[in-house]
Amino acid sequence: MENRAIPLHRRIRAAIEDKILSGGWPPGTRIPAETELAATYNCARMTVNKALTELAADGLIERRRKSGSVVKRPVLQSAVLEIHDIKAEVEAAGFAYRYRVERQKVREATRADCDRLQLDAPVPVLALTCLHLADNRPFCWEDRVISLSAVPQAQDASFDHQSPGAWLIDEVPWSAAEHRISAVAADASLSALELTPSTPCLAIERRTWNADKPVTHVRLIYPGDAHALVARFAPSKAG
Amino acid sequence: MENRAIPLHRRIRAAIEDKILSGGWPPGTRIPAETELAATYNCARMTVNKALTELAADGLIERRRKSGSVVKRPVLQSAVLEIHDIKAEVEAAGFAYRYRVERQKVREATRADCDRLQLDAPVPVLALTCLHLADNRPFCWEDRVISLSAVPQAQDASFDHQSPGAWLIDEVPWSAAEHRISAVAADASLSALELTPSTPCLAIERRTWNADKPVTHVRLIYPGDAHALVARFAPSKAG
DNA sequence: ATGTTTGTTATGTATAGACATAATGAACAG
DNA sequence: CTGTTCATTATGTCTATACATAACAAACAT
Incomplete structure (x- = not known):
């Protein structure tokens, strides 16, 4: 049996x-x-x-x-990191999600934009900054550049009903991504988060490609005491 | 052809x-x-x-x-996070690796230890603190508890030639792990890192199980400006 | 209209056999 | 003693086939 x-x-x-x-x-x-x-x-x-x-x-x-x-010898260094969609993350915690586009501007890529997108030659880009709120309290600050050469339709897109991140997932079918996680101190550029100066924050940078073309670079800043990333490595769950 | x-x-x-x-x-x-x-x-x-x-x-x-x-719709949130072995990490960057065990003490688990190991009842634990150095400069601070109920041989182990982390990988065959990454401010307990007070730091906590028994909990603190975690998600590389 | 049965279809799992390929080790030749 | 050859072995890939199973759809009955 x-x-x-x-x-x-x-x-x-x-x-x-x-x-x-x-x-x-x-x-x-x-x-x-x-x-x-x-x-x-x-x-x-x-x-x-x-x-x-x-x-x-x-x-x-x-x-x-x-x-x-x-x-094999165990390799603890490999773990699946879950970087949730901000909206889902906020709502999973039981809060009301809202976001506000603070700045939205089309420009020729500056030197800094080229570094962020890892581009050699300047192309037109869309620069966005955005504040995400949980129950009307600042939750996360977003600073993004989108390559209009890779995603031209972003120029005329409205981000009133869908955040730039969610819009991109719908618009750019599949992509490779690289994440960089570090700790930074809150400064004047993060005033929207309403933090005491020099509060430690978690900075998550995500660079995205599609068919080897740079698509976007985001910098997400979370107040450190309010947020943590959780990664799990359990061999039995994988596959 | x-x-x-x-x-x-x-x-x-x-x-x-x-x-x-x-x-x-x-x-x-x-x-x-x-x-x-x-x-x-x-x-x-x-x-x-x-x-x-x-x-x-x-x-x-x-x-x-x-x-x-x-x-499927892309799920950007899942990425493979590489949390390197500290020695390998330091040496990969071209520095000389050294570490120093600052404190090593066997005790009955305190309330805090039980929380860290997710234990219900107190068991004997080995508490360790450790400073990792790159080219003789402080690189990472380690604060660890090991359950002596899961790893009794840790009580008599010497960590002179192998750091506690490396020793555990050799001693505990295979395990599941959970990582938690957050940002914290440097305080007095991190004086060994020789940082300006309130410097933002990256805190990585790792909890490890073996055959469903809690094994260890580590808290690794890296100066935020000197360190970042990099995670990649490229479907073509996986499998 | 609504619920049930039945057939079709595409994937899921498993088998047995075939040949390819890489690594090991033993026999052999220099 | 040293380098080469060759047989052995275990995995890697692939085929052809079979039956199971889930899901949908059409036919049928209530």
Whole structure:
């Protein structure tokens, strides 16, 4: 009477993962060969292969021809970071979300804009600053440049009903992104956040590309005491 | 004359990924059925299946029986965060790494320790504070508690030649972790970092479990101007 | 109109077999 | 002793096939 609900390759995967996570198979342990595991679970080698392929993709094992698969040393440095959409984040906390576009200006890219977008030559850009509020209290300050060469339709877009970030996700289909997280002190440029000067803040910079073209660069500033980023690394959840 | 070096299922995957990332197939687009793709690439359905399974695991497509696979809306919030090992991080930047254990004490868990380890009942813990240096200049302050119930051998461990973090990775085979990143102001407890008071700092807290037992909680404090975390999200790299 | 049954379709899982490829180690030749 | 060759082995990829399952849609009954 086996559990028919869970597919076999997942059960095999879970069994091996359990051995590794419980310490039964410490790093360096040589995992039984695919054919041996297939015999153990009374199934085809391909089924075991699928399980091992997933474990390798998650970084729990390392596979080598001939010598077989071995348990890898843990690499704690890789974690899935969840950077939520600001609106969703505020509403998840049970607050009313609002935002206000403070400045919206089309200009030829300055030197600083080129650095932010990692552009060599100046192109027209849309520069935006924006204040996000939770229950009418300042929550996050946004400073953004959008390349009008990559997203020309941004020039005539209205951000009355949709924040620039949400608009871009709808407008630019899929993209690669790079995040940079650092700590900064509140200064005059962040007066909209109504903080005591030199309050520590979390600065999240996000650079986005689409088909290798720079799309946008945002700088989000959160008051440090009011916000934290949470990242989880749990091998069993991945895949 | 096909490229024989790259397996077919990867080429199929790359081709579809390219369509999605370039905007050719915007979110919501219905992807050709597995059998159609198999006909296109003149291969078995299983090969296409493998490619689509990987794309689904990376979150680029969503698969539904009967209706077929569709391109998902991008989810920028998920990114792989690289939290490097401090020694590797310092040495990668070309500095000489050193560390100094400032305090090392075994005690019954205090109320605060229980909160940090998410324990209900107090157990013996090892409390450590540690200063990490790059070229003999303070680089990072570490404040750690280790549950001696989960890792009894920590009681007699020497951290002369290996930092507590590195020792734990060797000692505790595999684990799940949770990271919390926030901004704090430097205060008296961080005097070892030799910072001007109220300098913004990046605080990284990491909680680690092994087989559902709390193992350790670290608080790492980096001077904010000297450090940043970088996370990347590029679908083509994953898997 | 509303609910149920039934068929169709596309994906999900699994098998068995085939050949490719990389790594290891043993036998061999210099 | 050293370098080469070659057989062995375990994984990597791919095929062809089979049946399961979820979802939708059309036909049917109430």
